[in-house]
Amino acid sequence: MGSIPLSSDGLTMVCAPIMGESVDQAIDQMHKAKTQGADVVEVRLDCIKHFQAHQDLEIILKNKPLPVIIVYRPKCEGGLYEGDEMARLEALRSALKLGADYVDFELKVASDVISKQNRLQCGGTKVIVSCFLDGATPSEEELSNLAARMQATGADIVKVVTSASNITELARLFHLLSYSQMPVVAYSVGERGLISQLLSPKFGGTLVYGSIEGKAIPGLPTLESLRKAYKVEYIDSGTKIFGLISKPVGHSKGPILHNPTFRHMNFNGLYVPMFVDDLKEFFQVYSTSDFAGFSVGFPYKEAVVQFCDEVHPLAQSIGAVNTIVRRPSDGKLIGYNTDCEASVTAIEDALQECRCINGKQSLVSPLAGREFVLVGAGGAGRALAFGAKIRGARIIIFDIDFERAKILANAVSGEARPLGDLPYFQPEKGSVLANATPIGMHPNKDRVPVSEASLGVFQLVFDAVYTPRKTTLLKGAEAAGAIIVSGVEMFLRQAIGQFNLFTGGEAPKEFMREIVLAKF
Structure with a gap:
């Protein structure tokens, strides 16, 4: 040759x-x-x-x-x-x-x-x-x-x-x-x-x-x-660059979802993982229109707010941004939060489905008046807390940083507890548990944030971790009889919101769901 x-x-x-x-x-x-x-x-x-x-x-x-x-x-x-x-x-x-x-x-x-x-x-x-x-x-x-x-x-x-x-x-x-x-x-x-x-x-x-x-x-x-x-x-x-800002970044599934969807919609974009150490320096260097938008992951969802030129009111109230779009007209960075609706609607829909099976239907959110136990007061946790508050849930927050938990609890009229109390916490029957920490993420897949004995008391357990798809926490909750909601569902829904913001168009929801079901 x-x-x-x-x-x-x-x-x-x-x-x-x-x-x-x-x-x-x-x-x-x-x-x-x-x-x-x-x-x-x-x-x-x-x-x-x-x-x-x-x-x-x-x-x-x-x-x-x-x-x-x-x-x-x-x-x-x-x-x-x-x-x-x-x-x-x-x-x-x-x-x-x-x-x-x-x-x-x-x-x-x-x-x-x-x-x-x-x-x-x-x-x-x-x-x-x-x-x-x-x-x-x-x-x-x-x-x-x-x-x-x-x-x-x-x-x-x-x-x-x-x-x-x-x-x-x-x-x-x-x-x-x-x-x-x-x-x-x-x-x-x-x-x-x-x-x-x-x-x-x-x-x-x-x-x-x-x-x-x-x-x-x-x-x-x-x-x-x-x-x-x-x-x-x-x-x-002419390809527009989008990417996940995170540290670490190897777990990201965004490329296998966003890139095929860009091509499906004939949008000339590329989504890549970006291992970022310093947010300020990153945004100073990658400041051209080529870098058109970003997803924001752990541990930057709160810190990135200060680098946005404008922040959407919901994201502003939450104090966390998971999506940034560079506005074409002036190059300004606009921050949004698609985690909030994604996570809460995933939980609501699972509870509503349970209600329908039991013959009850209601226009009131199934979270209204329900105890909502949240582990983690970081960016994902804040999105969950504000979403649950809007739906009328009673929120109890645990975090390794007790001061951070108290600040979030105050913002959502909830209650903060030290993380050390979690193994001994007795939830109300029918409560919702939401894990918004990296506990259980690959490669530390065997860890769970709560005692296994308490899992049977929760009606629903949600885990924001999506690698693996069914975490050790979710396996234990399912075995205990709880409804489980994977972080994959939240990931899909927030990605649909991101795609709309990135492209200015309407995401092909069923196409994206098919990818998630096949690849995750």
Whole structure:
């Protein structure tokens, strides 16, 4: 298979790192990568144990199912190779002579290796010149100068890899991609670097990397998610960016719901997870119209209010925002809360259904006059508390921060209790229990916020946690005979509200529900 120019048709190519410990493993992984949607593979020779340069390269290139990038990375450049440098460079020269589609040379050796004479011997092989930058990501000007130095070596493609400690550093990589006059690969490793892969197609990146199923790499999406959830082939410069601001962010199911819905409605948007450490810095850096809206998750729903230019009255009264939209006319950030109605209507509907089964129907909320036991006074808890108050429930609030619980209780005319009292609390028969803490979330799935003995007293138990779909708390409540409402139902309803705000249109509710039922 001959070499093809990356992004020959203007599209970013999907590349899978191949890190097999033997030639056979590498070949097997290449075939899996093709099956899972890769356009090209990057074979890491430094991962192969007992590597025999000429012999093993011939086998790899003879059996490749896709165009191949050959990389032989030394430890000082983020790789595994610790042997003789001359032997390493000779192996890369062999890859050139054997007709590899692409060969990657580090900047420090590129000028010596990529001479005019060697280029004449390359045939159709393209040369990638790469640089791994440890520590803080350089400024936009420094990155541009670095790319120019790399291009001057005779590179066909330049590749810059950083190890960003803050998501805001990635904006400098996006700037490099947007303004480069030649093919560029630029991304950051690690969880905070994830959007450097996902947004690469928007800003003109040459490659986006995705991992093979079962070979997860921190900071890399899977090939399957790139092809199915994110549909990178449809991302272009006009794509509007939406995302979840959270810490951590790995649990997010938003991309597998919002992205297919955007495409279903022919809306050019992309929803991505955003691991944010500093809200102020984040909003200062990502302040353009490209970043059109955000979901807000744990632990930022209350703190983010101060960074909104305007806040919807309901969100203002709750003191928590879970949705932000950048107003197109003036770029201002408008904060909303879709959690409130989502969570309370999910609980109401479950209780109403129970009433209908028992032959009773009423226009009055089934929460009216009912004891509502809330665990957690953070952003999600505040939404639940205000929703329950509007419906006339009597609210009792437990939180690890007793002062915070008292402030919320005062706002909703409820009662605050120390979290330490919860295991001994005796609820009224027919009460509602709502967990609005991360207790029970993956990976700490076995924890529950209340004593199992009390679960049978509650008529309904709601858990805002939606990963897993049926938490340990809900399993125990169901076994005790309570009605259970999963956080998945709240997630779906608040996402429908968010979609309406993000797009200015009407969300396809049944389409979104089908996705949730199939994927969660």
